[in-house]
Amino acid sequence: MGKVVAVTGNEAVANALRQVNPDVCAAYPITPATDIMQRFTSFVSNGMVDTEMILVESEHSAMSACVGASAAGGRVITATSSQGLALMWEILFIASGSRMPIIMPVVNRALSAPLNIHGDHSDTMGARDSGWIQLYSENAQDAYDNTIQAFRIAEHLDIRLPVMVCLDGFIISHSIERIEYMEDEPVKKFVGEYKQVYPLLDVEHPVSYGPLILPDLYMEYKRAQHEVMTKASKVVLDVASDFEKISGRRYGLFESYRLDDADIALVILNSAAGTAKDVVDEFREKGIKAGLLKPRLFRPFPYGEVADALKSAKAVCVMDRADSFGGFGPLYMEIASAFMMNGNKPALINKIYGLGGRDFLPEHAETVLNELNDIVKGGKVKTHKEYIGVRE
Amino acid sequence: MADTIEIRWHGRGGQGTVTAAKVLADACLSGGRYVQAFPEYGPERSGAPLRAYNRVSGKELRMHCPVLHPNVVAIADATLLDGVNVAEGAKEDTIFIINTAKDPSYMRAKLKLSAKQKVYTLDATKIAIECFGRALPNAPMLGAVSKATAIVGLDALLEDVRKSFGKKFAQKIIDGNLEATKRGYEEVKEG
Known part of the structure; x- marks a missing residue:
């Protein structure tokens, strides 16, 4: 049985990330997502998670560090919004094309110009074709539940793709709502141990990431990426079914x-x-x-x-x-x-x-x-x- | 009272109005109720007028927009009355709770409220200064909301004030706020 609390959407997402206890997190602050990473870095500082926190100088660097850590063999997270996501754009495709199961809550916010910090979906819709799986969340409960499920979806051995968990800036990220947290243990058990696939740090079995692929093979590679994406729906449903067993909450496509x-x-x-x-x-x-x-x-x-x-x-x-x-x-x-x-x-x-x-x-x-x-x-x-x- | 109680808070940046809405939401969680607390986000400046909102309901709260027709309007700063239409969207039986030294009858006339609309007043600023030495009216306002609406009992509210202020403040300040909450509950006048 979980615990009923009144928390903001950001707080709920940060708590889900704490419960999962990922290996590496690289992040750069941006309103209204800052609060997620502010809370998560407190968990790191207070020893509540074992995560290696990498503070970087931009979102482009944040996603680049995530790609490096994921290739090395870690379970990796970050979070962002709006301009931050836009600045990551180049690396988003590298994460998905390299089949890296990175988890990224995105607190939906409008894009400049004119400058605006409030919620709309321009940011994640702009990343629609980046090869990331996208889950959308109506409220803080959805955002919490989607964040936990995202790890299982992304890391499924048939999938290995990054996932964005989208929630509305301010309306959800900064509003307090009643939600139900699960206990830490069931969450950890549900998410399970991270399974490495071709980790760079396995020096006994050297692999190469980010090769040049010319016209003779590039298209086959991209078709394969589409094919794996189409398999994700079934995995999303399977994971939702398992999640319902431990939470009592039902999710679909x-x-x-x-x-x-x-x-x-x-x-x-x-x-x-x-x-x-x-x-x-x-x-x-x-x-x-x-x-x-x-x-x-x-x-x-x-x-x-x-x-x-x-x-x-x-x-x-x-x-x-x-x-x-x-x-x-x-x-x-x-x-x-x-x-x-x-x-x-x-x-x-x-x-x-x-x-x-x-x-x-x-x-x-x-x-x-x-x-x-x-x-x-x-x-x-x-x-x-x-x-x-x-x-x- | 309606299934869902909607509260609109009017205050000024720095008065603790947003904190009041948060504490109230937490205190109302009891009994399996659903709660929401959220401010209207604008440029956050000390002293600028702001609004914050609560919804409390026995059923799931799906509405994600500002409260337009409040059951309760809580005004933490009476100087707002001349610049902000605090009665905007009010229902015929909306309850007004105002931080002022004036009587409810004076406020009823000033706001041109109908006979069905209840008015409660308390000098929350004075209570706050006497209890912990600062003009932060949120704790006595919470006590007054508890008394006027019965949305949450005083004991549950005090527990949440203790919890919420306990994270940030010294024991002396916490005790002062608990006392201020109790006095707000006891001293609020209906008229």
Whole structure:
């Protein structure tokens, strides 16, 4: 049995990292993720973990040190946000391409310019194609649970890929919520001993990392990377099933909320999904069949399963807290692809909300659900992409 | 009272208002309740007006946005009343708890509150100065919130004040804050 506490999202994530007790951590501070590493370095200083802490001069160096430590054969972590993740960009691909199971909580924050420290998903959506597995978290409990599960997913011998655990800046990272911690022992047992694969420090069996691969083999290598990524979904589910046994909390590839008979549906990530679920309930009470899908695993994206879960919906709005200027929001593009694959063709619209920490309020979800309801009743789709909660 | 109690705190940077919201959340964990505590993050400057929020509920709290229609408004600094609309979004039965030396009836008239909206006042700053020598009204405000709302009992609250202040302060300061919390509970006036 765990312990019920009132803590911030950052505190919960830091505690999960303490319970796992990784070998190496290299980090550089950035708001709003700083607090995770500030707490973790205290654990190191106070002897509560055996981790070797490497303080570096930038996030580029932080991820580079992680890559080195992972190649050497260690269980490795870091954490970042926004510009920090952007500065790591070059090395993100080296971590995934070299099949390094590095774990990185990312506290979602807007990107400059203009400078903004608040929550949106521009940072991790920008790292969408970096070859990292991405898990998204609605609240502090999800962030804690996802962080623990991330180690098992990343280190699975069929996978060996880095994982980002995404949580909303300030809204989750700095807000206090009730969550349930597990005891240290069950967490340690669940995560297990780290299994080294071709460690550089095994001098009896020398290996080489980071070779040059020319056109004759590069494409095969990249296809192999895609293939291993597609296997991750099953591992995510297997790990979630084991996790449920010790925690009582169930996780999937996404959450289906009141979707079975839904006429209208929202697709929405992270903390705003919680607010939207309360509004979905209000619509249900009015007799309107509303539902919601909250992706958890964004890379690899479970296209078939998502399209199947949304099959009863006649009108769907994908809500993006990130943008692709001159294009649709990144989540919308995935959902559109999913529908295209299974031939499902509901009316589909895209709303951009909450950029730079703009509040996502119940009234926003309400407006969107009303618009979807009008479409189902025979109304036309007025705009395919629109910004909501924005001043004209 | 509603299933979910939503509280909006008004204070100024440096007065301990955010700490008050955190302590209250922790104290309300008892009985399997769900809690939230979060400030509105802006440029953090000493003396600048700020808001902080609590939600307390018997069911899971999924809402992740500021409290728009508070059941309780706790005002840690009455000088805010002239610049901030503390009654914004208030319900017809919202409870107002104000740190002021004035009477509840004076505050009711000043804020133009309806008969159904309860008003509580206490001189939290005076209590704080007498108990531990500093104008930090958060501990007496917490005592007043406990009395006015019954959201958490005084004993549970004192335990959390002890725990929370115990991490940072000397015994003398902790004792002063415990005394201030008790006095806030005892001295708050309803009108």
